[in-house]
Amino acid sequence: MDLKSTLLVTGGSACSFKLLNTIVRFLPTPEPAHKKAWKWRNIITSLVHSSLTGAWAVLCLYHQPHMLEDLISSHSLFSHRLVAVSTGYFINDFLDLALNQSIRQSWEVLLHHSTVISCFSLAVKSRLYLGLAVVSLLMEINSVFLHIRQLLLLSGQKNRPGTEITAPHPSVTYSVTSWLxxxxxxxxxxxxxxxxxxxxxxxxxLVPRYVLMMGTVGLSLISTMNMVLCYRLLRADILTSTDNTGKNH
Structure with a gap:
């Protein structure tokens, strides 16, 4: 794709995800999520992106396994469009967060999105490092379950009915989602x-110094965020459940 086509795909992607977010506004929303309707729409939009790009990344690597051997120069129209579409999503989500949440609440995600947009834009424009970008999008497979978990929490479906007050027990759906x-x-x-x-x-x-610096900063940031997120998930879904089980006995 030339630069004009690339911009059209990226811009079209950003507009499409914005349109999806708007459509969700008119769909039924669970009553517990009414007070956080914006977050409900944002997470559903993110879930669609994760489902799409996670599966797309797997298909790219399945049909082009040589990309894993050459993450710098190997590319195809299929992988190029994947990264362009994902860049459009991150631009849309960055703006959505910036306009609807305070910096205090969203600074971590905004920093993450800024890094991803910078790295993906470099890959899309130069047609280099697309393999690295495609591999990074495998993380979206986990994001599918992360977003489903958030939707279950927002819709009040974490605990089994009737156990919320006396002795909360996670529902089967929430437990399966949590372990996945x-x-x-x-x-x-x-x-x-x-x-x-x-x-x-x-x-x-083999990598120019400025690219090495971008990659190092980006991966350091993602690694730090992953450790913090892992701790929060373990504390919320494993440690809390263990504490409740101990108290009930």
Whole structure:
């Protein structure tokens, strides 16, 4: 794709996700989520992006396994469009967060999005490092379950009916989602990030200094956010459940 086509795909993606967010506004919203209607719409939009790009990244690597051997120069129209579409989503989500949440609430996500937009824009414009961008989008597979978990919390479906006050017990749906979230977190976030860090360290001589700096900063940020997120998930879904079980006995 030339630059004009790339901009059209990226801009079209941003507009499409904005349109999706608007359509969700007119769909039924669970009563517990009414007070956080904006967040409900934002997470559903994010869930669609994660489902789309996570599956797309797997297809890219399945049909083009050589990308894993050459993350710098190997690319295709299929992978190029994937990264362009994802860039459009992150631009839309950045604006959505900036306009609807305070900086205090959203600064971590805004910093993450800024880093991703910078790295993906470089890959899309130069047609280099697309393999690295595609590998990073494997993390969206975990984001699918992360977003479903958030939707269950917003809709008040975390606990089994009738157990909320006396002795809260997670519902089957929430428990399954929670374990899938933690399992895919380990595989698609921790392992993927570790593999990317190892690749960047062993191929640093092939990467320009400014790209190496962008990659190092980006992966350091993602690694830090992953550790914080993992702690929060374990505290909320594992440690709390263990404490409640102990108290009930």
């Amino acid at each position: 979230n933690l399992g895919t977190f380990l595989v698609f976030r921790v392992c993927t990030t570790g593999w990317m860090i190892h690749w960047l360290a062993t191929h640093s001589e």
